[in-house]
Amino acid sequence: MIEVIKPGPYATVQDLGRPGYAHLGVPHSGAADAAALRLANRLVGNPEGHAGIELTFGGARLAFPAGAWISVTGAPCPLTAPPRAGAGMGAPFWVPAGGELRFGAPVRGLRTYVAVRGGIAVEPVLGSRSTDSLSGLGPAVLRAGTILPVGPVDGLAEISVDVAPLREQGAAVLRVVPGPRDDWFVPGALKELCGRPYQVSQDSNRVGVRLSGPVLERARQGELPSEGMVAGAVQVPPSGQPIIFLADHPPTGGYPVIAVLSAAALSIAAQLRPGATARFTLHTPRP
Structure with missing residues (x-):
């Protein structure tokens, strides 16, 4: 599991959304930067649709009572992790049991994505674990003290991607x-x-x-x-x-x-x- 010590300005659980319900007035929702979430999941061997954490303007602190493989993509943030964790953007790294991951403000961009091997396993609503800020569907916005369960890792692909290039800066x-x-x-x-x-x-x-x-x-x-x-x-x-x-x-x-x-x-x-x-x-x- 993951314990939210500090969520930063705004943090939610997001996957690739809940398509197919527009006729009922339900928005698609999901990760605002879907490509970044897909990449984060691939880096830790998850299917691309697994749920992760979407941070808005960084500033979060996440604790890991059990060890976990993590990847961080999207808006590049300074990361503070346990010694020898090898934490960095665009590459999988191991956070040992009892470790804590801290995020600074992104140097550019707005939204940063955190994937954990196994995915965030909150209860799905209409087939998705996404927080929808418009309709209120899905899990609550993350707050200090929120506990996020992590799904099983059995049967997942091996972690074989070493480094993913960051997006180039420009207009x-x-x-x-x-x-x-x-x-x-x-x-x-x-x-x-x-x-x-x-x-x-x-x-x-x-x-x-x-x-x-x-x-x-x-x-x-x-x-x-x-x-x-x-x-x-x-x-x-x-x-x-x-x-x-x-x-x-x-x-x-x-x-x-x-x-x-x-x-x-x-x-x-x-x-x-x-x-x-x-x-x-x-x-x-x-x-």
Whole structure:
């Protein structure tokens, strides 16, 4: 098991979400940066869908009453671990019984993922162990004193990956395709979206990344009837300031979607911290 000594600013249990319930109004949820969680699980021999811990802006302290293989991915954090643990980002390491793992603030990015061999074995809800900040489904947000059970390791793959490369640092460029309602905007709105950078608002969370920058003007007035939404949808409310939907986005929405992020860009968006800047680049699929 793992004991949460200190959760940091915001920490939750996440797996790859609970798909298939949008018709019931249940969000998909899951890790905001799914690629980082998948990698963390592979590093310790878990199936990619096992549950891990998602830390927002580091700052956590985790205790391990029993020894465990651990991996840490996503936003790179300074790690303090027991001597000779060999702790570091992007590589599996052993925390001995009674050991404690401490996380500093990430040097870049926002969300860090901690996988333990065997996975976090809290009780699933609708087939997922993810905490959903919008609907309240799943385990509670982690607090000091939370005890997290760890699943069995029998039958898991051997740990054979030594080092995984960290993502290169650089300006955030988000690749998008035209959205289903791009015709609700004036000609040139997509060009405007991709023409200048946007800044990430302090109001961003696991539901969506709120952006501040060039205003996207509409050609049509009024609002749409609610329609299905996907993670990565760039929705534009009447303010003209876009919002990128993340893992805990609602299943439906009534604002027009001007563009949709690629899967790779969605992971980049999940790591954008308040005050960061990002640019969009348009990819037009071949007919």
